Amino acid sequence: MTPESPPTVQQLLAFYLESGVDCALSDEPVNRLSDPDLMPAAREAAPAQPAVRSLPAAAATTPAPRAEPAAPEAAIRSAREAARTAPSLEALRALMETFDGCALKSTATRLVFADGNPSARIMFVGEAPGREEDLEGLPFVGRSGKLLDRMMAAIGLDRSSAYIANVIPWRPPGNRTPTPQETQICLPFIQRQIELVNPDVLVTLGNPSTQTLLSTREGIMKTRGRWFDYDTGTRKIRALATFHPAYLLRSPSYKKMAWLDLRAIAKALEQAKPQSS
Numbered sequence: 001m002t003p004e005s006p007p008t009v010q011q012l013l014a015f016y017l018e019s020g021v022d023c024a025l026s027d028e029p030v031n032r033l034s035d036p037d038l039m040p041a042a043r044e045a046a047p048a049q050p051a052v053r054s055l056p057a058a059a060a061t062t063p064a065p066r067a068e069p070a071a072p073e074a075a076i077r078s079a080r081e082a083a084r085t086a087p088s089l090e091a092l093r094a095l096m097e098t099f100d101g102c103a104l105k106s107t108a109t110r111l112v113f114a115d116g117n118p119s120a121r122i123m124f125v126g127e128a129p130g131r132e133e134d135l136e137g138l139p140f141v142g143r144s145g146k147l148l149d150r151m152m153a154a155i156g157l158d159r160s161s162a163y164i165a166n167v168i169p170w171r172p173p174g175n176r177t178p179t180p181q182e183t184q185i186c187l188p189f190i191q192r193q194i195e196l197v198n199p200d201v202l203v204t205l206g207n208p209s210t211q212t213l214l215s216t217r218e219g220i221m222k223t224r225g226r227w228f229d230y231d232t233g234t235r236k237i238r239a240l241a242t243f244h245p246a247y248l249l250r251s252p253s254y255k256k257m258a259w260l261d262l263r264a265i266a267k268a269l270e271q272a273k274p275q276s277s
């Protein structure tokens with residue numbers, strides 16, 4: 001048998017891309033299996049190291065490790081304090097641009113803050129930006145965004161009458177699931193964003209956004225189509241959970257249920273309409 005020829009660089013890169021590996025975290029590869037210092041288990045089991053250690057001469061030539069992000073508790077605290085002080089959406093965006101407490105920021109291309117009308121009566125919140133969103137700096141511009149646009153159009157909405165954001169404003173590398181710490185660090189920002197937009201209706205798209213914002217542990221199959229009260233601290237906003245458009249692209253049979261949710265949203269908007277005198 002003739003052995004298969006090794007893949008070309010192009011084939012290998014195409015394979016990585018297909019698998020969701022589409023950005024490099026550093027210039028040099030790191031073999032995490034060969035360096036006990038980098039193994040999480042070893043690190044956890046090891047006694048705490050002093051912050052500054054003298055290194056053997058040979059180690060001095062190896063590249064310095066990447067700066068560790070602030071401990072999650074400190075980062076959550078500083079995100080809360082920063083978000084609380086933002087008097088407007090512009091101020092919130094500006095302080096998120098300079099916030100360094102979330103490690104996702106260092107691998108993302110840019111902040112994906114929001115799209116749409118900040119005075120809208122309805123706000124949609126997804127999970128986190130994907131590749132296209134990261135490149136454009138706008139939420140929901142890829143395939144699932146096109147479906148979200150069609151869903152909104154079905155009830156007479158578009159990006160001039162709705163506001164769109166994500167729980168996580170920086171793209172996780174390779175579209176991996178954000179860690180609970182990353183979500184907790186970003187939570188004060190989206191909470192403040194919701195408070196500042198102050199919509200009549202909030203729509204959480206998919207499980208992560210629903211569980212994070214509506215403080216439920218139930219899955220989307222149970223929560224979709226249900227109304228919740230979202231408490232900003234100063235006001236309760238009606239909130240509805242529905243499927244994430246990316247999920248509907250994979251499972252189109254659930255579009256029927258999503259349509260019921262959209263009709264419920266349209267009705268709620270109608271009911272909340274300010275009476276013209």
Ligand code: URA
Nearest residue numbers: 126127128129139140
């Ligand atoms: N999925 C999300 O949750 N948000 C986006 O912005 C794009 C895809």
